[in-house]
Amino acid sequence: MTARRYGDLVVYRRLLRQARSFWPHLIGIFVLSLMAVPLALLLPLPLKLAVDSAIGSHPLPSFLRGLLPLHTAHSSAAVLALSVGLLIAITLLVQLQALATWLLQTYTGQKLVLEFRALLFGHVQRLSLAYHDAKGTADSTYRIQYDALSIENVMITGAIPFITAGLTLLGMFYVTARIDWQLALVALGMSPILFVLAWTFGQRLRNRWREVKRLDSSAMSVVQEVLSSVRVVKAFGREEHEQERFLRHSSMRLSEQVRLVLLQGGFDVFVGLTIAIGTAAGLFIGVLRVRSGALTLGGLLVVMAYLAQLYEPLKTLSKKIADLQAALAGVERAFALLDELPEVVERPNAQPLWRAAGNIAFGDVSFSYDGNRPAVQGVSFKVPAGTRVGIAGPTGAGKTTLVSLLMRFYDPTAGRILLDGVDLRDYKLADLRNQFGMVLQEPVLFSTSIAENIAYARPGATPKEIEEAAKAANAHAFIVRLPDGYQTLVGERGMRLSGGERQRISLARAFLKDAPILILDEPTSSVDMRTETSILEAMDRLMGGRTTFVIAHRLSTLEVCDARIKIEQGRIVNVSRTERYPRFFDLAGQMIDRAEGEN
DSSP: OOOOOOOHHHHHHHHHHHTGGGHHHHHHHHHHHHTHHHHHHHTTHHHHHIIIIIISOOOOOHHHHTTSOGGGTTOHHHHHHHHHHHHHHHHHHHHHHHHHHHHHHHHHHHHHHHHHHHHHHHHHHHSOHHHHHHHOSHHHHHHHHTGGGHHHHHIIIIIHHHHHHHHHHHHHHHHHHHHOHHHHHHHHTTHHHHHHHHHHHHHHHHHHHHHHHHHHHHHHHHHHHHHHTHHHHHHTTOHHHHHHHHHHHHHHHHHHHHHHHHHHHHHHHHHHHHHHHHHHHHHHHHHHHHHTTSSOHHHHHHHHHHHHHHHHHHHHHHHHHHHHHHHHHHHHHHHHHHTOOOSSOOOTTOBOOSOOOOOEEEEEEEEESSSSSEEEEEEEEEEOTTOEEEEEOOTTSSHHHHHHHHTTSSOOSEEEEEETTEEGGGBOHHHHHTTEEEEOSSOOOOSSBHHHHHGGGOTTOOHHHHHHHHHHTTOHHHHHHSTTGGGOBOOGGGTTSOHHHHHHHHHHHHHHHTOSEEEEESTTTTSOHHHHHHHHHHHHHHHTTSEEEEEOSOHHHHTTOSEEEEEETTEEEEEEEOSSSGGGHHHHHHHHHHHHHHO
C-alpha cells in the first residue's frame, strides 16, 4: 500500500473533522499560546527602564509612573527596583503561561492520538481478509502506532504554533515600527526570503519523509516476521541470515535518513544565514541612528531585543513549514489506510439473525483470491440442519476456502451461499458470524489467562459456565492441575501449554459459545493418538445437534460425519455417505444426491 498524495487543504480539512470533538481544547491552547505574544512584548521593558531611567535620566513612561510613589518617581534606586520587580513578575507570568499551555497540549495531544489510533485500529479490523493476506500486518501496525502520532504534530505542535508565530510577528513588527519604522522594514524585508526557502525545501522534505517512513515500515516487517516465526528461524539456524536481512533494510532507512538530515541541515543553514544578515543590517542602521541622535541607546537595545524576538516567529514560521512535512507525510499514510475499503461489506438493509437453524446450501459458488486462478469452481451442495459433513482433499484443494466463504471472510465471485434459505449477504455481518463456532488446526490463544481465553467466545460467562465448557472439552482435569488453575497465563499464542492442551481450550471456547454451526479445521492433525482420542470424544459431544463441517486428512476424524465431500482443484469430485448416524441418513442422502445431480 503506497501513500496516497493529498493536497494540503484536503489534509487540513480532514484533520479538522477528525479533531471536531477537541475544538474547545484546541481553542484553549490557541488562546493560551496567544498570551505569549504580549508577554514577549513586555520582556524587554525592564531592560529599557534600567538603561534609560535608572542609569540614564529619561523619565518613566506615563503608564508606569503610577506604580511608584510620587516622591520616588525620579529615584534611580526606585526605578531599578521597579525594573527588577517587573522582570520577575513578567518572567513568572511567562512560566505560568508555558506550564498551562504545556499541560493542555499534552492532554489534548494524547487524547487526539488515542482517538485516531482507535479509529485506525477499528478500521483495520473491518478490512477484509483479502486485504490482510495481500498487505501483511507490519505496515498497518506502523501506521497505527507511529503515523497516528502525526495528528498531534500537525494540530498542536504544528498548526497552532504556526498561527501564533504569525500573530507574534505582526505584534512585534507593530511595536518595532512604533520605535523605529526603518529598522522594522529592514527586519521584515527578510521574511519573503525565508518563506521562499521554506516552500522550496518543504516539498523535497515531504518526499524524503515518505520514503523514510516506507523503509521504516519495511524494517519493522522483518522484525515482526522473524519474532512471530522464531522457532522456525532457530530450527534452521537462520539467525545470522535474518540479522543480515534486518540490517540491510535498516541500512537503507539509515541512508535515506542521512539524506533527509542533510537536506534539513541545508535549510537550517540558509535560515540562520538569512536571519544573521537581517540582524546585522538592523544593528548597522541602528548604530548609525544612535550616532545621529535619532535613537537613544536604550531604544537601540530594545529595538535589537525586539528584532531578536521578531526573527524568532519568522524563524518559527519558516521552520514549521518545513517541519510539518514529516507530520503531513505521516497523516497521508494514516488517511490512506482509512481510505482502504473492505471487500466484504454489510448491505444497508441487512436483516438480523438471532439463532440459525443451520440449513446450508452452496449454489454454483466460485471464488478466486487474485482474480485469475480460481480457488473454488462451481461448487453446489446442500446440507440440512444438524448434519455432520466431512470435507477432504489434498492441500490447496479449496477446503478451507469453502468454510471461509461460509463465514463471509470473503464473498463468492460467482454463485451464492444460503443459510436457512437466505443469501449470506442479506444478513447483518456480526449476527451471521455469531452463528459459527470454530476450532482451527493451530488453535489461537491470547496472552492472558485460561479462563479469559475460554470466555473469549462469550465475555459475560460466569466462572461456572467456563468450568462446564472446559469439562465438556476434556480440559478441566489438566487445568486444575496447573499451579494457578483457570487463572494460569498461557503466554504469547498459548506457547506455555502443549498443542493438545491448547486445542482442548479452543474446544472449550466453542462449547461456551454454543453456536448452531461448527467449523472444525484439521482439529487433530497436530496431536498424538492418545490426545486425539480425548479430542474426538469432546468433538462428538460438541457436534451434537449442530450443523458441522469437519476438514481433515485423517479418516478417523471423518468417521463421525454423516457425509463426506472430496474436493480437488476447487471442484467437488466425490460425495459419499456414512451410516454411523442413520437418523440423518435419508435426509442428508437426498440432499447430497441432489447436489451430485446438480454437478
